[in-house]
Amino acid sequence: MKLRPEEVSLKEIMIDPFNPRFTTNKTFDQETLINHMLISKESKELLNSMREDIKWVNRIVIQKIANHDKSTILESKKGEFNFVVVEGNTRIACLKSSKIEGYDLDTVIPVLIAEREKDESKEEFSKQVRITQGIANVTVVKEWSPVAKAKHLNALFTDYITNSKAQDVYKKISSELGLNIKDVRDSIIRYKIFSRIEYIAEPIPDENWGYLEAFDKNSNVRSLLGLNPENLEFDENEDEYFEEILGDIPALVKQALNQGLNTKQFRDVINDNAKKIKTSEDFNHFIKDILDQNTDTSLVSLKNNLKITSDKEQWATDLKLVNDKISSFPSVADWSKDYLDILKQISTKVIRHINIIEMSDE
Numbered sequence: 099m100k101l102r103p104e105e106v107s108l109k110e111i112m113i114d115p116f117n118p119r120f121t122t123n124k125t126f127d128q129e130t131l132i133n134h135m136l137i138s139k140e141s142k143e144l145l146n147s148m149r150e151d152i153k154w155v156n157r158i159v160i161q162k163i164a165n166h167d168k169s170t171i172l173e174s175k176k177g178e179f180n181f182v183v184v185e186g187n188t189r190i191a192c193l194k195s196s197k198i199e200g201y202d203l204d205t206v207i208p209v210l211i212a213e214r215e216k217d218e219s220k221e222e223f224s225k226q227v228r229i230t231q232g233i234a235n236v237t238v239v240k241e242w243s244p245v246a247k248a249k250h251l252n253a254l255f256t257d258y259i260t261n262s263k264a265q266d267v268y269k270k271i272s273s274e275l276g277l278n279i280k281d282v283r284d285s286i287i288r289y290k291i292f293s294r295i296e297y298i299a300e301p302i303p304d305e306n307w308g309y310l311e312a313f314d315k316n317s318n319v320r321s322l323l324g325l326n327p328e329n330l331e332f333d334e335n336e337d338e339y340f341e342e343i344l345g346d347i348p349a350l351v352k353q354a355l356n357q358g359l360n361t362k363q364f365r366d367v368i369n370d371n372a373k374k375i376k377t378s379e380d381f382n383h384f385i386k387d388i389l390d391q392n393t394d395t396s397l398v399s400l401k402n403n404l405k406i407t408s409d410k411e412q413w414a415t416d417l418k419l420v421n422d423k424i425s426s427f428p429s430v431a432d433w434s435k436d437y438l439d440i441l442k443q444i445s446t447k448v449i450r451h452i453n454i455i456e457m458s459d460e
Contacts, residue, residue, distance in 0.1 A: 099218065099226035101159065101210040108194055109203035111160055112179040113187050116168050118231070118250040119242050126175065128194070135191040145192045149199070154208045158186030159230065161212040167224040184212050184227055225257045232275050245304045248289035255286045255330070264330055288314040290330050291323065291344075299345040308361040309351045312368035319372045322381040339378040346385050350397075353389065357398045367400045 113131045120131070135141055160181040163172050172182065183190055193201050212230070214223045232250055242250070251271060258267045268286070272279040288310050295302055302310065313319050317327070324333045324340035332340065354364040375381045387395045424444075428434055 099223055099230075100213050100215055102213055103157070104209055104211050105206045106160065106181060106209050106211075107204055107206050108190070108201070110180040111158075111190055111209075112163075112172075112175060112182050113190055114166075114183045116166075117183070117187050118246045118253070119187070120246075132191045132194055135188055136195060141188055141191070144188060145195065145197060148189070148192050149197065152198075157208055157210045158189055159184040159210045159212055160186075161227065165212070165214060165220070165223060167220070167227075181209075181211070185231055225254075228253055228257065229274055232271075243304055243307075244285075245289070245292065245307050248285040248292070251282055251285050252289040252293070259329055264328060284314060287320070287325070287330065290325065290332075294332055295344050295347050298341050300348045302348055302351060306351050306355070309354060309364055310347075311361055312365040313347065315365065316369045316372060318375075319369060322372065322375065322378050324378065339382040343378065343382050343385060346382075346389060349389055350385060354397055357396065359397055359401060363401050364397065366404060367397055370404055371400060 113128055113135070115126050115131060120134075136145060161184050163169055163175065163179065163182050166172055166182050192198060193205070193207065194203065196202070212223075212227060214220070218226075228250065232254060254271050254274075255264075255267055258270055264283075268279050268283045271277070272282045275282075288307070291310055291313050292302060292307070313323060320327070323343060325331075326333055332344075351364075359367070371384060372381065375384060387393050388397060388400070427437075427441075
């Protein structure tokens with residue numbers, strides 16, 4: 099992909115209805131999109147800033163409609179517009195809002211036009227477009243919601259997963275966008291579950307995104323949902339209970355909200371009980387019991403039955419494990435010297451904590 103500087107009138111540029119920020123209720127109506135984009139506090143601050151002064155240091159990036167990966171759908175708009183935004187939808191919304199003096203649809207602005215290289219396929223070009231959007235909006239700009247960011251990361255995952263392992267794709271995306279690999283992995287897995295629920299049942303509202311932590315953090319829970327760890331596809335034909343479980347999650351989240359459970363409490367209840375569950379059929383029965391008003395089982399009752407482990411108890415357990423493990427370290431083995439540095443680091447940290455504790459007792 100190459101970026102060519104050009105000057106284009108605002109009336110030629112359309113806001114991209116397929117931009118990841120629009121997670122639901124897509125529309126081609128530009129006025130609706132503009133109004134939607136100018137609701138947030140960040141957008142209003144940007145609009146006020148642009149009303150004061152506009153500097154074109156970071157130009158808006160656009161592409162021809164024919165190069166968009168949804169070009170066949172956008173063709174109906176080709177007579178009305180020539181370009182669609184790659185990066186800078188909010189700035190275009192501000193410029194088209196009629197609230198900036200001196201700017202109307204006939205105003206010509208400097209842009210960068212994203213174009214395909216000579217030997218670049220349309221698929222590869224689309225990947226480069228998504229990387230550009232990711233760098234600008236997932237890693238830098240805070241305006242995209244967590245759902246929008248996860249949706250975009252999932253699109254990049256889909257670009258690369260063919261003939262690759264999921265872990266290798268996480269590494270590639272984290273390297274390209276400069277993100278923590280765990281954050282990339284967690285976002286993609288959660289979006290897979292989020293979008294599958296939306297496909298078979300009522301969607302989880304964006305503001306309840308955090309409650310899906312109960313289902314994406316634990317490998318056993320993910321397997322009970324039918325999520326394949328290699329390609330993150332749902333094995334829907336393998337077990338009749340997978341889709342029943344996924345279809346009940348929105349109601350489960352509603353119960354959590356109605357009973358005042360926060361995302362952590364909800365996660366702990368689901369994950370703690372899932373430890374005892376081996377099959378999707380049993381997991382399905384577990385969820386049905388919670389949702390059945392004729393049973394005594396509820397999220398609140400399960401929360402109250404959780405074994406509360408204090409920090410002190412947890413550290414007692416962890417330190418015993420560390421002590422047992424380090425005691426059996428094979429110091430005489432030929433390869434033991436390879437771990438001398440890490441052993442010294444551990445020693446330094448242990449001595450520091452001992453000194454702090456002893457000083458506090460004086």
